[in-house]
Amino acid sequence: MRVLVTGATGYIGGRLLPLLLARGHRVRALVRDPDRAAGAPWSSDVDVVAGDVLEPASLGSALDGVDLAYYLIHSMGAGGDFAERDRRAAASFAAAARAASCHVVYLGGLVPAGEVLSKHLASRAEVGAVLREGCDATELRAGPVIGSGSASFEMVRYLTERLPLMVAPRWIRNPVQPIAVDDVLSYLLEAGEGRPGGTIDVGADVLTFRSMMEVYAEVRGLRRIILPVPVLAPGLAARWVGLVTPIPNRLAVPLIEGVLQPVIADTSRARRLYPHVEPLPYREAVRRALDETVSGAVITRWSDALGRPGPRALEEREGLVREVRAADVAAPPEVVYRVFSGLGADRGWPAWSWAWRLRGLLDRLAGGPGLRRGRRHPDELRVGEAVDFWRAELVQPPERLRLRAEMRLPGRAWLQWDARGQGEGTRLVQTAYFAPRGLPGLLYWYGLYPAHAVIFGGLVRAIARRAERLAGEEDRL
Numbered sequence: 001m002r003v004l005v006t007g008a009t010g011y012i013g014g015r016l017l018p019l020l021l022a023r024g025h026r027v028r029a030l031v032r033d034p035d036r037a038a039g040a041p042w043s044s045d046v047d048v049v050a051g052d053v054l055e056p057a058s059l060g061s062a063l064d065g066v067d068l069a070y071y072l073i074h075s076m077g078a079g080g081d082f083a084e085r086d087r088r089a090a091a092s093f094a095a096a097a098r099a100a101s102c103h104v105v106y107l108g109g110l111v112p113a114g115e116v117l118s119k120h121l122a123s124r125a126e127v128g129a130v131l132r133e134g135c136d137a138t139e140l141r142a143g144p145v146i147g148s149g150s151a152s153f154e155m156v157r158y159l160t161e162r163l164p165l166m167v168a169p170r171w172i173r174n175p176v177q178p179i180a181v182d183d184v185l186s187y188l189l190e191a192g193e194g195r196p197g198g199t200i201d202v203g204a205d206v207l208t209f210r211s212m213m214e215v216y217a218e219v220r221g222l223r224r225i226i227l228p229v230p231v232l233a234p235g236l237a238a239r240w241v242g243l244v245t246p247i248p249n250r251l252a253v254p255l256i257e258g259v260l261q262p263v264i265a266d267t268s269r270a271r272r273l274y275p276h277v278e279p280l281p282y283r284e285a286v287r288r289a290l291d292e293t294v295s296g297a298v299i300t301r302w303s304d305a306l307g308r309p310g311p312r313a314l315e316e317r318e319g320l321v322r323e324v325r326a327a328d329v330a331a332p333p334e335v336v337y338r339v340f341s342g343l344g345a346d347r348g349w350p351a352w353s354w355a356w357r358l359r360g361l362l363d364r365l366a367g368g369p370g371l372r373r374g375r376r377h378p379d380e381l382r383v384g385e386a387v388d389f390w391r392a393e394l395v396q397p398p399e400r401l402r403l404r405a406e407m408r409l410p411g412r413a414w415l416q417w418d419a420r421g422q423g424e425g426t427r428l429v430q431t432a433y434f435a436p437r438g439l440p441g442l443l444y445w446y447g448l449y450p451a452h453a454v455i456f457g458g459l460v461r462a463i464a465r466r467a468e469r470l471a472g473e474e475d476r477l
């Protein structure tokens with residue numbers, strides 16, 4: 001089959017794509033920024049087309065000749081009126097899919113029976129309805145998805161790991177029905193191979209959000225005490241999640257809204273239509289997600305999607321200021337590259353690490369991501385992946401890496417390293433770029449220049465030292 005995957009840079013789409021290829025399908029990926037797809041492991045095996053579901057003109061060619069299209073998109077991360085955007089996007093996509101006579105498979109959220117839906121759940125359900133009315137569509141509905149790097153799993157993981165004693169609202173006793181990401185993917189594959197099937201709930205065992213944390217604690221051998229309190233407003237709970245876990249408020253709100261009401265899947269249709277998918281019990285899903293997290297085998301992560309169309313890449317233009325530092329390093333470029341491309345998350349930012357942590361804290365207070373996003377993998381880095389408050393914009397091993405700042409700034413900033421072979425060693429050049437926005441931008445840059453000079457100088461020297469140490473260790477082996 002010819003298959004189109006939308007949301008290929010997202011958590012679910014990025015995992016589905018290799019499975020479709022393994023099944024022998026011819027796959028096309030619709031992405032807003034093709035440069036980001038270029039870094040994905042599947043990039044050379046798929047046909048990448050640039051498109052935006054909010055721009056109907058880009059959809060005709062993307063769907064041309066396609067038998068099956070996966071709709072794995074939402075725009076909650078872009079803020080504002082996401083419901084209106086997602087409705088418009090679904091309507092455009094449905095019209096284009098109908099014109100192409102293709103089957104659309106959409107993954108939405110479980111809908112609590114007979115309850116008033118939260119804004120987020122209502123929007124997910126509305127997208128499903130728009131697609132089903134506008135074209136031949138199958139809507140799979142899932143609750144919290146448990147997998148390495150998934151937002152639900154990371155929320156449970158960080159809350160349980162970090163809080164030995166938890167004061168939690170009463171609604172954590174509501175029944176919920178999580179599902180392992182591998183099972184979601186199996187259902188998506190099965191649904192794509194079947195006929196358009198309306199709505200199909202999927203889920204594994206029923207438990208409560210409280211027991212999701214308790215089971216996690218058991219699997220990890222942790223003793224945790226959870227004390228229920230009569231009230232804790234969902235908005236406050238989302239802020240608390242934002243404080244304790246890496247999950248930002250914009251993602252924590254829909255996750256919490258998803259467990260505020262009892263949400264149980266009616267899995268009878270799924271069992272009948274796809275009898276050989278046997279959903280993994282929650283405990284096993286946690287074990288698997290933990291194993292992958294510990295072994296660094298996280299394929300995609302909640303922080304992969306940009307959420308909004310990517311900002312322009314670095315370009316030379318008037319007013320762009322730069323801070324250039326260089327060092328001669330007694331180590332080959334491959335080793336130097338490994339060091340600067342492995343910075344951030346648990347390894348932190350060397351030299352003046354307290355200043356980086358303070359910058360992260362200030363950024364969080366200002367509403368930015370701070371350092372909490374970490375990174376998907378300690379060593380691997382692909383274009384578009386988050387690294388603390390940066391995002392990888394240019395990844396060219398073993399020569400060049402450019403990170404784009406996503407911290408709150410009065411302007412736009414990048415940090416780039418170039419490693420050029422020089423005899424037996426490397427000439428390492430580190431360039432910080434800043435495109436100031438008006439007077440506040442200039443005041444920021446020049447006001448902090450002395451501090452930046454010290455920090456950036458320390459950074460390039462620390463990279464050089466680390467690379468030399470690493471090269472020495474490798475020589476001794």
Ligand SMILES: NC(=O)c1ccc[n+]([C@@H]2O[C@H](COP(=O)([O-])OP(=O)(O)OC[C@H]3O[C@@H](n4cnc5c(N)ncnc54)[C@H](OP(=O)(O)O)[C@@H]3O)[C@@H](O)[C@H]2O)c1
Pocket residue numbers: 006007008009010011012013030031032033051052053054071072073074075077089107108109124142143144145150151152301302304305306307308309310
């Ligand atoms: N992950 C879960 O736990 C979970 C649970 C239940 C249901 N679901 C459903 O599964 C689907 C996929 O979720 P996900 O977690 O994979 O989302 P995600 O990681 O946030 O990815 C969203 C994807 O949508 C793309 N996108 C957003 N706006 C777009 C636009 N206007 N045009 C083209 N692409 C656009 C993003 O591209 P950029 O990278 O360019 O931003 C990204 O690839 C959603 O329908 C969600 O409701 C997910």
